[in-house]
Amino acid sequence: MAKRTTISIIKCDVGSLAGHHVVPKPLLDIADRNLRRAKEEELINSYYVFNVGDDLQLLMVHERGESNPEIHELAWNTFQDAAQKALKLKLYGAGQDLLKNAFSGNIRGLGPGVAEMEIEERKSEPIVVFAADKTSAGSFNLPLFRIFADPMNTAGLVIDPNMAGGFKFEVVDVQEGKKVVLKCPDEMYELLALIGTVERYIVSRVWRARDDLICASGSVTKLSLIAGKYVGKDDPVMIVRAQHGLPAVGEILAPFMHTYLVAGWMRGSHWGPIMPVGLKHARCTVFDGPPRLVALGFQVSDGAIASDDDGNPMIADFFDDPAFEPARREAMTLAAMLRRMGEFEPARLSVESMEYTTLPQVIEKLKERFTPI
Ligand code: F6R
Numbered sequence: 001m002a003k004r005t006t007i008s009i010i011k012c013d014v015g016s017l018a019g020h021h022v023v024p025k026p027l028l029d030i031a032d033r034n035l036r037r038a039k040e041e042e043l044i045n046s047y048y049v050f051n052v053g054d055d056l057q058l059l060m061v062h063e064r065g066e067s068n069p070e071i072h073e074l075a076w077n078t079f080q081d082a083a084q085k086a087l088k089l090k091l092y093g094a095g096q097d098l099l100k101n102a103f104s105g106n107i108r109g110l111g112p113g114v115a116e117m118e119i120e121e122r123k124s125e126p127i128v129v130f131a132a133d134k135t136s137a138g139s140f141n142l143p144l145f146r147i148f149a150d151p152m153n154t155a156g157l158v159i160d161p162n163m164a165g166g167f168k169f170e171v172v173d174v175q176e177g178k179k180v181v182l183k184c185p186d187e188m189y190e191l192l193a194l195i196g197t198v199e200r201y202i203v204s205r206v207w208r209a210r211d212d213l214i215c216a217s218g219s220v221t222k223l224s225l226i227a228g229k230y231v232g233k234d235d236p237v238m239i240v241r242a243q244h245g246l247p248a249v250g251e252i253l254a255p256f257m258h259t260y261l262v263a264g265w266m267r268g269s270h271w272g273p274i275m276p277v278g279l280k281h282a283r284c285t286v287f288d289g290p291p292r293l294v295a296l297g298f299q300v301s302d303g304a305i306a307s308d309d310d311g312n313p314m315i316a317d318f319f320d321d322p323a324f325e326p327a328r329r330e331a332m333t334l335a336a337m338l339r340r341m342g343e344f345e346p347a348r349l350s351v352e353s354m355e356y357t358t359l360p361q362v363i364e365k366l367k368e369r370f371t372p373i
């Protein structure tokens, strides 16, 4: 059997500096130490630790497949160690996303977000990893549609015969706990009918239709459904494979020339404009936002992230680029406009989406005071 490589990105809010702002260095150092040891012990082949706002991100490349208990346990233990440190430092929200006490073989459903993709390496394998803060998994529905189904975004859909058969989308209904696969362009309208409802229908995987080659894999977590109450937004991660019969890196990044509105921002309760930023600006401020998005590029090579001569993984920080300045400006213009509306819809999420916030407590308190009209 051909050699298979797995890319795992597992993230968790274990506590942050100055409110829900940023993961400080001592926590990143703990993650780096643990993953370095795992690499020395040959559990993983390479890794890159980073943060997007208050989320600690563990990017790992290995040969153990998806949902591997040892890889998930490594992530779980690392988050526990970092949360302990956060507790000692009295950081804010220490252990926030660690919703269960015990690890039982798979980190899914315990709080952290997971995206994984097992691939058979092509001759050259460019990968883009997206990670966002102060928003939720459905935020990737729009760009995924543009990248893999919109010929006005992805020239390859028109020009490259290798893409002519289109792409298949797996959509998860997070309310019903069901999933469906829809093929584009044939079922494009049905796909859009679902994934426009970003809080309920979430694109979890994309394959090239003609040969079922895996092209994208995203996290689909609903922390509120695990915890039964609001504990923060799900801050999604996603892995996308690029080039040579798949969308080019430039086509994968093109949807982010403009901002668009996503659910999240302050108290996970508002529509906010997503802001594509480089790692150095992946830190939320205004109204706990605007929601930030990072895109990192790398090459997968022989089961690892391609490294430089000193053994350091080579990482491209795509949004650290003036080309995305107009999108960032556009985001701030929209942010200012939305905040002028305060707590009025549609700046605030609809009442259904507020089910797991503290809003129901306010309504409950007033219940007895309502009289018939
Ligand atoms: C959003 C988020 C923040 C908090 C807000 C209130 O995902 O994490 O916007 O909801 O800062 O936080 P608490 O209730 O911890 O004071």
Ligand code: MG
Pocket: 013, 015, 016, 019, 020, 054, 093, 096, 232
């Ligand atoms: Mg937090």
Ligand code: MG
Pocket: 013, 053, 054, 055, 133, 134, 235
């Ligand atoms: Mg976060």
